[in-house]
Amino acid sequence: MENLINLHYLDIRGAKSIERMPIGIGKLTNLQRLSNFVIGKGDGHYIGELKNLPNLKGDFCISGLENVNGQHAGEVKLNEKLGIDRLVLQWSSNFEKDARNKEAEEQVLDSLRPQKKLEQLNIDNYGGAKFSSWIADSSFKNMLSLELCNCTSCKSLPSIGLLPLLKDLSIIGFDEVQKVGAEFFGENQLKPFVSLENLHFQRLPNWKEWDPCEGEEQVSKFPNLRELSIRECPQLLEKLPTRLPSLLKLQIYECPRLTVSISSFPSLCELSVRGCEELLDECSFSAKEVISLKTVSLSDISKFNISTKMKMLRFASSEHFHIPGWKELESLSQNGLGLVGHHFITIKDCPQLVSLETDEEGLKLDKIPSVESLTIWNCKRLNRLPKFLDALSFLTVVSIYGCSGLISFAENNFPPALNKLEIWECENLQNLVDEKENNKSMSSNICLLEHLDIRYCESLICLSSRGDICNRLRHLQVYNCSSLSSLFLNTKLPTMLKQLEIWNCPMLECIAQDFHETSDLECIKISGAQNIKSLPTGLDKLNHLQEIQIVNCSNMLVSFKESELPTTNLR
Known part of the structure; x- marks a missing residue:
């Protein structure tokens, strides 16, 4: 490779099998872009070849730094490579922690100080016990992004608050850090993190205390912070910093001892909390100063300490409302939550959930119609949906998966605007609409359902005793319903049906009496x-039919005569 003296661009990203750089790469003096410089075991001195590549610019990564000592690293003169604006310094993730030479790695990091106009820095798998002072040097005035990942031996964080233009900061995989405090902000630093917008902590297993050093002064340490994320910090206690006036998005995952207070975050738009000691809101702001949350995701919260007034202000009119994996939740109402006011609702993996609403009589029905989408996954004990389902006048999509306790979808009518209904793996589902009460008010001509997809519902015998329940239905898919004996008891199909798919329904005896009223059918697929x-009579009347497929229907006697097939479109 040393003969390619005019080479300008060398990109080896994704070539993970490369263990070392070829000898003589330092002779490619015209090289401007080099994605990664890989240092193999025993080849530490080859890092010195980088000193002969003065024109490098853009993104640059040095990996295999566990094979380098401080003397060799000093030969690189990284601070003289003024074109590099995004730098990754990477040690091996497979390097045994107990065998690492902390002092040697600290010397290497000291020697790899980059040029002052650097915009982005990533340090991965560093094994030293402390960071070099240059990382938090305020002379890095162009530094916008910093990620410190898997620095498992470091006991404290560098004084990152001194970086004047830093916008994005990620701290990931620090096993030894127990406290984040004054050293993080910078000693005697009155205005740290003046530009920081995104702050992310993850996998700090021994982190117990976050001292925001707020004191009596009313100055925020994070005046422009927009997003704060804390994940997998199981020992973290107490509360979050209180003075985050610009915070818009807060994520807390798997911090079971943490009290999450949103009291002083009036501009918060997105809240996601999964696994914490307490969710608290003692907001003293007026209703005009508090913005309602647009996206809410809540799960495994031991104590829900929010007044009814604040629940209405914060939680009552979100766009997206998610309940993922809340193990102890039996009803939304037990924490003062509900379906009222939300637009897109998703509830997943709540094994104890029995009902969505317990106090249905006291609901304000004028606020219910805002629901547009409802998705429920793997809630095994859920035995019914709310009685007011037909009052959700804007509900267009419903998806229900793995709710084995559910016997029927609706007690009365379908929601009037419902366009798509999916029900999968509800083995005790017996019918879509509970018709045992001889509901006289049921009306199909206002039902807008066009897509119906039923799969793996082993107890379902019939979709409905009324064939006109879904007159506007265009796509009907029924898969693996082993007890299904008929689609509609009046043996009529919806008149606007275009696609009919029946798979693995061995008890089904009849699709319909005839096709006379379903002239729009384009596709018929029947298997198992x-x-x-x-088949129903009138196949020759289906002038729009494009595809017909009959598979594994051993008792079906099919003999297509030319006069029995439609004359056009059939492929």
Whole structure:
């Protein structure tokens, strides 16, 4: 490779099998872009070849730094490579922690000080016990992004608050850090993190205390912070910093001892909390000063300490409302939550959930219609949906998966605007609409359902006793419903149906009496329906039919005569 003296660009990203750089790469003096310089075991001195590549610019990564000593690293003169604006310094993630030479790695990091106009710095798998002072040097006035990842031996964080233009900061995988305090902000620093917008902590298993050093002064340490994320910090106690006037997005995951207070975050738009000791809101701001949350995700919160007034202000009109994996939740109402006011609702993996609303009589029905989408996954004990389902006048999409306790979808009518309904793996579902009460008010002509997809519902015998329940239905898919004996008891299909798919329904005896009223059908697919003996009559009337597929229907006697097939479109 040393003969390629005119080479300008060398990109080896993704070539993970490369263990070392070829000898003589330092002779490629015209090289401007080099994605990664890999140092192999025993080749530490080859890092010195970088001193002969003065024109490097853009993104640059040095990996295999566990094979380098401080003397060799000093030969690189990284601070003289003025074109490099994004730098990754990477040690091996497979390097055994107990065998690492902390002092040697500290010397290497000391020697790899980059040029002052650097914009982005990543340090991965560093094994030293402390960071070099240059990392927090305020002379790095162009530094916008800093990520420190898997620095498992470091006991404290550098004084990152001194970096004047830093916008994004990620601290990930620090096993030894127990406290974040004054050293993080910078000693005697009155205005740290003046530009920081995104702050992310993850996997600090022994972190117990975050001292925001707020004191009596009313100056925020994070005046422009927009997003704060703390994940997998199981020992973290007490509360978050209180003075975050610009905070818009807060994420707390797997911090079971942390009290999450949002009292002083009036501009918060997105809140995601999964696993914490307490969610607290003692906001003293007026209703006009508090912005309602647009996206809410809550799960595994031991104590929900929010007044009814604040719940209405914060939680009552979100765009997206998620409940993922809340193990002890039996009803949304037990924490004063509910369906009222939200637009897109998703509830997943709540094994104890029995009902969505317990106090349905006291609900303000004028606020319910805002619900547009409802998704429920793997809530095994959920035995019914709310009675007011048909009052959700804007509800267009419902998806229900793995709710084995559910017997029927609705007690009365379908929601009037419902366009798409998916029900999968609800083995005790017996019918879509509970018709045992002889509901006289049921009306199909206001039902807008066009897509119906039913799969793996082993107890379902019939979709409905009324064939006109879904007159506007265009796509009907029924898969693996082993007890299904008929689609509609009146043996009529919806008149606007375009696509009909029946798979693995061995008890199904009849699709319909005829096709006379379903002239829009374009596709018929039937497989694994051994009890069906014949297709409905009137196949020749389906002038829009493009595809017909019959598979594994051993008792069906099909003999297509030319006069029995439509004359156009069939492929």
